Amino acid sequence: MVTAIDWLFQLASLLLVARVFVSWIFPGQRPNPIVDFIYRSTEPILAPIRHHVTQLMGYRMPIDISPMVGILLLLATRYVLVKIILLLL
Numbered sequence: 001m002v003t004a005i006d007w008l009f010q011l012a013s014l015l016l017v018a019r020v021f022v023s024w025i026f027p028g029q030r031p032n033p034i035v036d037f038i039y040r041s042t043e044p045i046l047a048p049i050r051h052h053v054t055q056l057m058g059y060r061m062p063i064d065i066s067p068m069v070g071i072l073l074l075l076a077t078r079y080v081l082v083k084i085i086l087l088l089l
Helices: 002-025 033-057 066-088
Strands: none
Touching (some): 002 066, 033 066
């Protein structure tokens, strides 16, 4: 079970990194189904983070830091979940 959770969180982190690279290569575009899948699968993670960062800063930053915050939150969540599962076993 721990392996499955670890794998899912690594996949989510990889998708976030892929989105960063895709946004540099195709800014504002979704030229194919793979890029569209990356955007659709990461937007539920990034949209709330982007909203809170914008509210916290009071303005929209020139560089979107939501992927970095998202990866950090995924790492922290993965760590906590794995520790809880290991304590319950």
